[in-house]
Amino acid sequence: MFSEVQTLNSPSGATLALRHAPARGKPRGILLLSHGLAEHSARYDAFATRMADEAFHVYAHDHRGHGHTTARDAPRGQFAPKNGVDRVLEDMRAVRDLAIGRHPGLPVVLFGHSMGGLLALAYAEARPGDIDALAVWNSNLEPGLAGRVAQVVLAAERMLKGSDVPSGILPRLTFGAWGKRIAGARTPFDWLSHDAAAVDAYIADPLCGFDVNVSMWLDIFAVTFADASAEGLGRLPKSLPIHLVGGGEDPATENGKATRAFAARLEKSRLEDVTTTVYPGMRHETLNETAPLRDPAVDAFAGWCRRVAETKRRSPEAA
Numbered sequence: 001m002f003s004e005v006q007t008l009n010s011p012s013g014a015t016l017a018l019r020h021a022p023a024r025g026k027p028r029g030i031l032l033l034s035h036g037l038a039e040h041s042a043r044y045d046a047f048a049t050r051m052a053d054e055a056f057h058v059y060a061h062d063h064r065g066h067g068h069t070t071a072r073d074a075p076r077g078q079f080a081p082k083n084g085v086d087r088v089l090e091d092m093r094a095v096r097d098l099a100i101g102r103h104p105g106l107p108v109v110l111f112g113h114s115m116g117g118l119l120a121l122a123y124a125e126a127r128p129g130d131i132d133a134l135a136v137w138n139s140n141l142e143p144g145l146a147g148r149v150a151q152v153v154l155a156a157e158r159m160l161k162g163s164d165v166p167s168g169i170l171p172r173l174t175f176g177a178w179g180k181r182i183a184g185a186r187t188p189f190d191w192l193s194h195d196a197a198a199v200d201a202y203i204a205d206p207l208c209g210f211d212v213n214v215s216m217w218l219d220i221f222a223v224t225f226a227d228a229s230a231e232g233l234g235r236l237p238k239s240l241p242i243h244l245v246g247g248g249e250d251p252a253t254e255n256g257k258a259t260r261a262f263a264a265r266l267e268k269s270r271l272e273d274v275t276t277t278v279y280p281g282m283r284h285e286t287l288n289e290t291a292p293l294r295d296p297a298v299d300a301f302a303g304w305c306r307r308v309a310e311t312k313r314r315s316p317e318a319a
Helices: 041-053 084-102 115-126 144-161 170-180 196-204 214-227 230-234 257-268 291-311
Strands: 006-009 015-021 029-034 056-061 108-113 133-137 242-247 274-279
Touching: 006 084, 015 041, 015 084, 029 041, 029 084, 029 115, 029 291, 041 056, 041 291, 056 084, 084 108, 084 115, 084 214, 108 115, 108 291, 115 133, 115 214, 115 230, 133 291, 144 170, 144 214, 214 230, 242 257, 242 291, 257 274, 274 291
Parallel strands: 029 056, 029 108, 108 133, 133 242, 242 274
Antiparallel strands: 006 015, 015 056
């Protein structure tokens, strides 16, 4: 399980809330976790424990505007007034540098869920030499026309009321709309998982489900379109192992259609080592699903990580 939360001063000016689960046994690698929108890294404790049992050092931090991370320019729900994604990537690099400094020579796997997957892909495109494998779970990298409409709506909100206030429209177009797609839903957040206890824990968590500022929504859509562009994907090494997961009942990814479409985009970009699985019956939070849905996905990911670690071990000098 995670150790007590630590702090790390990032070059971006943020004080990051950082968690670490030490590898058990002879270390195989480093796993860096990038969490989703309106949540925080402590929710990944069970996953970190499992991967530590697989002999990976696991590091996870709260992104700017989330959890217990603090920054003068990043109140809850905002990355930064300007260049927010750049600041987030600086923070991710600070965690990566700390991890390889502590564990030189180990391969680095970067894992991201939902928004965290968008940021993980952005990091891989910006600094492809920093990681050895990439996992993007439950992320919609095919926003299409709806994404462009959202950008227009957000630009109008920014003009009318500024960027440092919560969007009044995007929550209805995203969280609200996704909740309505679950037949017989018990709560507005049943789109997250079939596990009622996990959904209730999210709702009860004061660090989850908060309002997101206009500027953060704009950052999210901007990075989504940049990530999936031919130019962005062209910066990825062709041999980079990539692990994609989607859910067949996840309204945030059009029931996995966006995951499959992005996999096809990677194939078109001639990425050579892409593993894609859309799990039937799975909703948005794979790691918080019921055990019969969650466990096969985590087992498959652990096997993929072991394979990556066997083939991607670094030299200390390279790290």
